[in-house]
Amino acid sequence: MATKKVTITLPEEVLAYIKDRVDERGVSAYVTAAVERMVAKDKLHELSDYLETEYGPTSEDAYETVLDRIEAIDAWYDSRREGAPAQQPPSAGQVAA
Structure with a gap:
């Protein structure tokens, strides 16, 4: 998968928490994994909404x-x-x- 560098702003305590668990180069991987989980969750909600609309609750x-x-x-x-x-x-x- 292609990657692109972006700038994000995080609360200091969140960044400190991440850095306590990974090395400097691992921050991007940690944030990427968190965002990928959120994307998957969003897609699951979209599917759930579609199925409920299509087939009922x-x-x-x-x-x-x-x-x-x-x-x-x-x-x-x-x-x-x-x-x-x-x-x-x-x-x-x-x-x-």
């Missing part, structure tokens, strides 16, 4: 199903870190059951 049941699925996947990864035998994460059907 998400039902509470669908929302709960997604949270259950995330919880099951997190539990699977936790068990893998603890040395459980290899197996696939639970499918959406297994979570709903």
Whole structure:
């Protein structure tokens, strides 16, 4: 990806916080990563707004199903870190059951 040098203004305490965690050349990478996260977040909000406009709001049941699925996947990864035998994460059907 091409880069372009820009000038930004940061509060002194924010810059000091960043510099405490990276070397001088790492400030740009730190700020770039933060901006990239914000861009991704903005795009996700735009997608969410589009999908809600196109298909209507998400039902509470669908929302709960997604949270259950995330919880099951997190539990699977936790068990893998603890040395459980290899197996696939639970499918959406297994979570709903």
